[in-house]
Amino acid sequence: MRPIDRAAVFLDFDGVMNPVGVPAIDENFGLTGNPDLFVWRPILGRLLAPYPMIGIIVSSDWRRLFDDATLVRLLGPLAARFVGVEESHGPSRSEEILAEVRRRGLKG
Incomplete structure (x- = not known):
């Protein structure tokens, strides 16, 4: 885990970077074109x-399907902003994010 000495945004891809329902992954868990x-x-x-x-x-x-190098490549021009992936797991996305904030010692 890389330390974060700056503000961070927790980024989802589906519905944020891509429209919801856009086919992204094929049957072999590879990216579609x-x-x-x-x-x-x-x-x-x-x-x-x-x-x-x-x-x-x-x-x-x-983050569960692709390694960090692939995620960085997918971020394209935003790649330099990549500081890692959320490693916490929980019953909801918000609880996962809160656990990750605590784990990383991020301040509000």
Whole structure:
């Protein structure tokens, strides 16, 4: 786990970077060539541009399918903001994020 000395956003992919329901993974758990994947990445890039101190922690279920190097590649121009993946597991996404905040010692 890389220490985080800056603010971070917990990022999901489905419904945030990609429209909900866009086919992304094939039967072999590989990425499809769907052009709608990461279609909203430029919007997130523009939103974060004024805040270079904000890092990205991937909290998407994709963190369980792909290694860090693949996730970094998928983030494209946002790759330099990658600080890791959410490693906590819980009954809901919000509880996982709260556990990860505690685990990493992040401050509000």
